[in-house]
Amino acid sequence: MEIFYYSGTGFTLTTMKTFTALVKEDVRIRPIVQLMKQGERSSAAETVGLFLPMHAFGLPRAFREFLKRFSFPRASYIFALVTRGGAPTKIHREIDRLLRRKGCRLAAFQYVTNPNTFDIIFPLKMEQAVIDARNRAEEDLQAFAAQVCRREAGINRGYRNRFHENVTFPLMKWMSRATGYFNLQKDFYADGNCTGCGQCEQVCLSGKIHLEDGHPRWNKAVSCQYCLACLHLCPVQAIQVRNSKTAERKRIHHPDVDWRAIAAQK
Numbered sequence: 538m539e540i541f542y543y544s545g546t547g548f549t550l551t552t553m554k555t556f557t558a559l560v561k562e563d564v565r566i567r568p569i570v571q572l573m574k575q576g577e578r579s580s581a582a583e584t585v586g587l588f589l590p591m592h593a594f595g596l597p598r599a600f601r602e603f604l605k606r607f608s609f610p611r612a613s614y615i616f617a618l619v620t621r622g623g624a625p626t627k628i629h630r631e632i633d634r635l636l637r638r639k640g641c642r643l644a645a646f647q648y649v650t651n652p653n654t655f656d657i658i659f660p661l662k663m664e665q666a667v668i669d670a671r672n673r674a675e676e677d678l679q680a681f682a683a684q685v686c687r688r689e690a691g692i693n694r695g696y697r698n699r700f701h702e703n704v705t706f707p708l709m710k711w712m713s714r715a716t717g718y719f720n721l722q723k724d725f726y727a728d729g730n731c732t733g734c735g736q737c738e739q740v741c742l743s744g745k746i747h748l749e750d751g752h753p754r755w756n757k758a759v760s761c762q763y764c765l766a767c768l769h770l771c772p773v774q775a776i777q778v779r780n781s782k783t784a785e786r787k788r789i790h791h792p793d794v795d796w797r798a799i800a801a802q803k
């Protein structure tokens with residue numbers, strides 16, 4: 538079994554690790570950021586797992602690019618697990634559509650609900666949200682791991698809201714993508730609390746951040762992946778977004794994951 542993953546703040550990474558411990562099979566774990574950088578373009582695995590967070594009611598941009606460029610010529614069973622803040626969307630269809638372009642299809646799907654790391658809009662309920670998410674994830678993951686071990690098909694979508702999934706969310710998804718998350722990548726800056734430690738440069742999954750004279754700069758020529766690793770993993774909460782409430786809001790990342798594990802995806 539080969540698993541491909543992407544994680545900005547550790548929730549997907551932790552879910553993936555818990556899952557691999559449950560399946561009790563040999564698993565090869567591949568960070569997609571590294572694979573794309575190294576130019577690898579196909580997998581010889583027969584069973585393939587995709588682990589990703591939901592971004593703007595759909596796939597994170599980096600994962601969409603990965604599925605467009607990568608192929609799975611020998612895969613007979615492909616499953617996906619998506620971590621999310623709670624929105625009931627049709628992301629499994631988007632994954633399946635991209636796989637079908639390569640002659641494959643999505644056999645099994647599971648959501649795991651976490652705190653929403655897009656805290657620029659949504660205020661975070663930190664500690665309790667992490668505990669609740671852990672409890673829910675354990676139950677969902679055990680059932681899904683058993684399903685995957687049996688190589689059983691099945692799309693497990695849980696709670697649904699047909700109006701939102703057919704009307705509101707597709708519209709918001711289109712708006713987020715068309716505007717680049719409302720120009721978010723142009724609005725990052727480090728405030729006076731910055732110590733110049735350089736961790737934001739290390740975790741930035743797109744290589745957009747570089748330190749100049751001990752201060753982070755976001756390179757306009759490099760496209761942001763909107764992973765929010767920089768915002769949430771700065772040890773002194775110095776990264777802010779202009780015209781937003783980030784200065785008042787908490788930061789979040791999975792408590793079992795630190796910046797090194799995120800940086801190791803590159």
Ligand SMILES: Cc1cc2nc3c(=O)[nH]c(=O)nc-3n(C[C@H](O)[C@H](O)[C@H](O)COP(=O)(O)O)c2cc1C
Nearest residue numbers: 544545546547548549590591593594622623624654
């Ligand atoms: C840019 C961005 C957009 C997001 N959009 C959604 C969304 O549309 N629906 C949702 O349920 N969660 C959304 N989330 C929340 C994440 O999917 C969720 O917190 C996920 O578990 C984070 O995983 P990670 O720590 O592995 O990156 C978004 C997070 C980010 C950073």
Ligand code: SF4
Nearest residue numbers: 731732734735737771
């Ligand atoms: S991680 Fe935070 S403190 Fe460290 S250089 Fe970046 S902005 Fe400054």
Ligand code: SF4
Nearest residue numbers: 741761762764765767
């Ligand atoms: S700038 Fe921040 S949000 Fe954008 S890719 Fe880098 S770490 Fe992620």
